Amino acid sequence: MSYSPKEIENKWQTKWSEQEAFEPKDDKSLKKKYILSMFPFPSGRLHMGHVRNYSIGDAMARYYRKQNYNVLHPIGWDAFGMPAENAAIKHGRHPKDWTYSNIAYMRKELKTLGLSFSETREFATCDELYTKWEQEFIIKMFEEKLLYRESTTVNWCEECHTVLANEQVEEGCCWRCDNEVELKEMPGYYLDIRKYADELLEDLKLLEGKWPSQVLAMQSNWIGKSQGLEFAFKLSDASKEKLGNKFEDFEVFTTRPDTIYGVTYTALAPEHPIVKELMKNELLDAEVIEKITAISNMTEVERAKAGKEGFDLGITVIHPLTNEEIPVWMANFVLASYGGGAVMSVPTHDERDFEFAIQYNLPLKYVIEGAEDGQAYTGEGVLINSGELNGIKNTKAKAEVIKLFEAKSLGKGTTNYKLRNWGISRQRYWGAPIPFVHCERCGLVPEKVENLPIALPEDVEITGEGNPLENHPTWSTCACPKCGADAKRETDTLDTFVQSSWYQFRYATDPKKWNECGIDKEDVNYWLGVDQYIGGIEHAILHLLYARFFTKALRDVGFIDDLKEPFDNLLTQGMVLMDGSKMSKSKGNTIDPDSLIEKYGADTARLFTLFAAPPQKELEWNDSAVEGAFRFIKKLYDRRSKVSSNELPSIDHASLSKEEKLARAKVYEALQKSVDVYEKTFAFNTLIAACMEALNALDKQDNEQVWTEGLYIITHLLEPIIPHVCAELSEELFASKNLAGKIEILDEVFVQDTITLGVAVNGKRRAEIEVDAGASKEDIITMAKESIAKWLEGKNVVKEILVPNKMVNLVVK
C-alpha cells in the first residue's frame, strides 16, 4: 500500500483523542515539563506562522512525553479584541458569535495538524469564567494600590476609538491599525508597573542565556534606567511674583551633574504647570500662547519631526551653586512625562541643548576640558570654570556633585526610568469589563467579589460610534456596592494584554478547580515556570513585559507564591516569508495551511516547517522543498518492507560489511544528535538531515537486521516531528515499542574497519588516505607521506601532526 497521509492522520488523531493521550497527570511527584506556544487570536483561520509555532512546540512536548516527563502542553484562545468588533461593524455579526465560531473552526484546523495539546485545559479568554477571576485580581490590585484611576494625557486612536498604552504606539501610530495616534486628556485605569521597574530590570539577569539576547536588550532599553541628580531651581523673586506666588521652584533631573556649572538656561515642557500658569494668566504674548498650545496638541513623534522650537518664558531661576540668574524657556523637546518635565540645559556638553542654544542665541559656558569651539563636547575630561570642582575628572565629579547637593540639602541622587505606567482602559465593547462602580457619595468603588463576573451585555448595538457599553440603555445602571445608592458602572474594558498576562497560570491550574479559583497556587508551584515558551519576536516588549510584571504583581497581592519569572526559556521563531516578504493577506502571498494539509498531509507540513530553516530564523516558503519533504516521508514509509522483526535486534557489529557498519553509524549519529537538538539547540533541521543521511546509508546495504534497527530508531527520532506516519509505522512494525522511553546509544557502532583521513601539507589539503582502524601513528604517517610524495620532493618534513580520525598535517620546508 502506498503512503496515504489522510487515512493515517485521521486514524491517529481520532485515536489520540479517544485515549486522552495528551492530558497531563495529576501526580506531582513526577518530573515535569511545561511547553507553551503563544496562544492564537481567533481571527478565523490558521496561517503558516501558527503552523510553525505549534510544530516547534509540539516537537518539544512529544519529545519530553516520550522521555517520561509529565508534560503540560496546552492551547487556548486570546479571544477579546478589536477585530471581533470590526467584524460586527462590517458584517453585522455579534462579536461573541464571531469569536466562538472562529474558535470552533480553528480548533478543527489545529486538530488536523495532529498537535499534542491537552483538550481539557482549553479555554477562551472571553469565557465569563476567565473574566470572573481576572476581575478579582484587578480588584485586589486596586486594594493593594497597584491599580489606580487618573486623568491624564493619553494616546488615542480615532480609528479604534480607544486609548492605547505607550507600548502599543509604534512610531506614533496605532500598533493594530497603523492610524496616527492623537493625544487626549481623559480618565483611565493604570497599573503601577513602574513600581516594578527595578525588579523587572534586575531579573532580566535570571534570563540571560535562556531568552534571546535581543529580547533582553529590548526590555532593558524599554525600562530605560538612568541614574543622576534631582534638584530644584528656585525661582527669582520677580518671577515668583509674576506667577502669583503659586510656585517656589521646579524640579529637574540630570544624568550629568558634573556639568552643573555649565548651565546657562533651563527648559520646561509645554505641559509643565508653570507654563500652563503663564498661559492661563496671559503673561506671554498671544502669539506665543497660541504656538505653545499647538505644540501641546502634537504627539511626541510630531514634535520630533518638527525640529526644535522654544520660547523665552520671561522668568528666571537661581543657579543653586553660583546664585546666577538663569533664563527659563519652554522647549518642545522636553518631555512632560520624564524627569518632571523640566531640564537644566548645558549647551556646551549636550548636543540637544547646543542646537537649541545656537538657534536662540543663548550663552555657552564650557566646563570640561577638551571641547572644541562650534560644537558640544560630550566626552570625558577635567572640569574647568567649575569653582571648587576645578581639576576633577568629570567622571568622578558626578558623584562629587551629588554628594555636594546632598550635603547642602539642595538635591539628591536618584534613579529615573523611561518605563511608564500601563494604561489598561479601553473604550471598547469586546473586552473584560473593569469591575468598578462610580458612586456620587462613595467615589470609585470596586464591585463585590461575590458579584463577579461583571459580564458583558449581549444585546448591544455595535456601530463603531462611541463605546457600546456607554450607549447601552441600562447596563451601566447599578447600585453602589458600598452604600446601595444608585450608581454607574464603569464602561471601560480591560486591555486584552491583561488576559494574556496570566493565562500561563490558568493552564497550570487543574480544570477541576476552575470554578473555585482563578489560579491554584500548588498547581502553579508544580508547573511553573514555563520550561519552554515559543512565540514571535513581535511580543518582545508588549506581552512579555506585561506577563513578567503581572507575575510579580500577582505574587505580591497573594495569588501565587514566590515565583520570579513566568517563562524560564524563550524561543522566538522567525517569520514565514514568501518571496522575501512576510506572508500577508493584503499582499496576497499567503499559503493556506488547510490546502497544504489537504494535498500533502500534516506530517509533510510539519516536516517542511522544521526542515527548511532553524526555528529562530526566517523561513522562506518553497513549494518544491515541500515536495521534497513529502518525498522523504513516502520513502520512509515505503522502506517498512525491509523490517523483519518487531524488536530492536542485537547485531554482531564486527561481522558486518563496510556499508552495513556505515549505515549503523549514521543511524546512531542521528540518535546521538537528537538529545542536543530536542533539549538545547532546537536545530530540528540538522536532526532531520541526519535522519535523511541515515536512510540514504541504509539504502546502500540490505541487511535485514540493520534495516530493522535503523527504522526502529529513525521512527523513534522523528515521531515528535512527523507523529502520524511514525506512529503508524511503529505500530505496524514494532508494536509501538520504540515510542516509549529512551534508546541506548551503542558506542561499538562508531567503530569502522577503515578510516579515511585527509592529508594536508602545510595545512593545505592535498590527498586522502584510507587506513585500518587500528593503524599505528607511524604507519599512518608513512602512508600519508607516500600519498603526497610529489609535494615532498626536495623538502624536509619538519613536523608531523595527526588528528585522530580526521587528518594528517605535514609541515615541510
Next chain:
RNA sequence: GCGGAUGUGGUGAAAUUGGUAUACACGCCAGACUUAGGAUCUGGUGCUUUACGGCGUGGAGGUUCGAGUCCUCUCAUCCGCACCA
C-alpha cells in the same frame, strides 16, 4: 545616535566548538524506465583551468602546524529603540 544580530555554492542551509568547508535538501545537468512526464530511479553539480594546478566562508590584517570558527580593524545588510536630559 544607542542597542541587538547576521554575512558560507544558483537557493534554503550544515560544519561534534581550532582539524578534510559546503553535510542534508531544493534547483540545475545527464542518463534509465516510459506514449508522455510537473511521476519514479541512477549519476553529476563551489568557482576557474585543456590539464597539472590555482582560488574560495563580506573585506584587510594577526595568532596557529592548521582559522568559517579565536584576536584587531573595516564594510554591508536586517531588526528594535530613539530629543529620556
